[in-house]
Amino acid sequence: MAITAIKGFNDILPNESGRWQHIEQAARRVFELNGFSEIRVPIMEKTELFCRSIGDATDIVEKEMYTFIDKGDNSITLRPEGTAGVMRAFIEHKLHAQDPVSKLYYLGPMFRYERPQKGRYRQFHQIGAEVTGVNDPLVDAQVLNMLCAFFREIGLDEPSLQINSLGCPECRPAYRAALLKFLEGRLDQLCEDCRRRFTTNPLRTLDCKAAGCAEATQGAPSMLDNLCGGCGQHFDSVRCYLDSIKTPYKINPRMVRGLDYYTRTTFELVTGLLGSQSAVAAGGRYDGLISQLGGPSIPGIGFAIGVERVALLLGQQDFSRRPDLFIATMGAAERAGAFVLLTELQNLGVRVEMDYEGKSLKSQMRRADKLKTRYSVVLGGNELESGRALFKRMEDGLQIESVLTADAINEIVCPD
RNA sequence: GUGGCUAUGGUGAAGCGGUCAACACUUACGACUGUGACUCGUACAUUCGAGGGUUCAAAUCCCUCUAGCCACCCCA
Structure with a gap:
């Protein structure tokens, strides 16, 4: 166990x-x-x-x-x-x-x-x-x-x-004495707990939930009056x-x-x-x-x-933070490049996620969706060669082309 | 300290004495050899909180223990 x-x-x-x-x-x-x-x-x-x-x-x-x-x-x-x-x-x-x-x-x-x-x-x-x-x-x-x-x-x-x-x-002592005097005459109307409270903590009888006690203490002296x-x-x-x-x-x-x-x-x-x-x-x-x-x-x-x-x-309100961008990659070289890009973007304050172990593109995209990332981008041979890539806005699928520099990406993903 | 209720996989749960422990979600992979959400397929509990007992047979009946929850007392 x-x-x-x-x-x-x-x-x-x-x-x-x-x-x-x-x-x-x-x-x-x-x-x-x-x-x-x-x-x-x-x-x-x-x-x-x-x-x-x-x-x-x-x-x-x-x-x-x-x-x-x-x-x-x-x-x-x-x-x-x-x-x-x-x-x-x-x-x-x-x-x-x-x-x-x-x-x-x-x-x-x-x-x-x-x-x-x-x-x-x-x-x-x-x-x-x-x-x-x-x-x-x-x-x-x-x-x-x-x-x-x-x-x-x-x-x-x-x-x-x-x-x-x-x-x-x-x-307080005077009030306590007055309350004790009041309760003394009604001890038999109080619940078992309250009879114990009478000696341990008489003020407690005032907020007892038992119906009988509430009734019995109806006319009890109030601290506020004393x-x-x-x-x-x-x-x-x-x-x-x-x-x-x-x-x-x-x-x-x-x-x-x-x-x-x-x-x-x-x-x-x-x-x-x-x-x-x-x-x-x-x-x-x-x-x-x-x-x-x-x-x-x-x-x-x-x-x-x-x-x-x-x-x-x-309650169950969601306070989790969504990543700004997920970088999906097509091979080992691209993953290495994505890692550099990821650290550069983090230095600009962008929340970036990427795949760590060469999973299929399908499962990378699924993960991007599950993380509720706002944007995703796929880096393959083409992108590495051209230095440009399509950034996909996940909520509606809109794709925006950009050069692969941290500053340009930051503009798209975190505009303000 | 006292009382009540409940215990089945990562989660929510079916099952009420008799072949492989239903279903749903989650997760992983795939259908689609470069694009998520919908759809479809495959995999995922040698085991039903633990330990005993009854029985040819127990997740299912009995006992003990443990844990959790809720309530009392009291308190944020």
Whole structure:
């Protein structure tokens, strides 16, 4: 039995890599337009970093991390998300000392030990962006708009933006207490999972899919009604800024995030097209994270896009590039000549293909057709002698005669 | 971690106990000894996820394992 890939680890084959490049290039374009720079950080970190940032009691840390002991007896973890590593680098290299505002983006694989299913894999990819050093809700709005702009750029307008505020260490505890009090009286109406959530993560009962729970929590207190003055104002301003640039959004007071570090603004881009995985991108503000990791007291906000989920939404669009020209040859001498021509044309930026092993003209032409090349040319004794050849436009069969120089061919094949 | 479903060639699949494992696509070569797409021909699974068992006979029935998918939990 041949060796296969690890469960939940996927190969991105040539027929889909074009789609991935399309997604990545769009992100780079949009993010750089917004003044973001790429940061590349390792895919492994000391385990402690994730425990301290994501939260010891979260599912990610408790049961989903790829953690192992290396030969130096250190506990190492494959990153389950990107923000922690980026913030570690930010603090370690004191980026805040060079510029009070930093706008960073990253992309790459993340790892979580979960049962794979549609849109969820053990190795998956995220494209993320982070802004540090700005408290103002203006930047929340810019980040949200940038996220939406990315989706417009790749031609997806289906996902809708939902926003919420989780409050801050000032107001969240009080809200949590109020919610617990509310739920306490209705424990018997909640599903089994929610009774467990009551102790582990009471906010989660608010977005439970069970009909009984939805009904029981109907009149539950809303975080948005319990924000402190600062958080309330912040949220209102975010909405105001979003309205001013006509970025559509929906307020979802029941939206909950899975990482402990979020404060104030949180958001998700959701879709109904991915089975049970509705979030294609999500993020939020994390004003306490940097100091919690031992850095200065600097606020931050960011998001991550699930690349596999985006790729799934893009569907089967063809992103492959067509060659400009296929050179068919009639013999060994012609093949040698074609090879020289091919390299000359490549130097001019023309995408050229040719036959490598002396196949019949028939099969060379078939290959040209299969590659969807735009033009083809046959080089035989006649052409070599006269220095001229017929260039055939494949879509309609029109033949154009030209001298066999790279410049002249370039004119025909790539006119602009 | 829990549950459901499925496993036949490069791909999509027929086959439901009995001669060479249908068909389609893909691929290769040819019909056309210098021109693709349409058409036609030829070739391409000693073998049906793996291992056991039942039977004179198993891709077809039974058991075990493995893998994949989908869902739950949770999440991008």
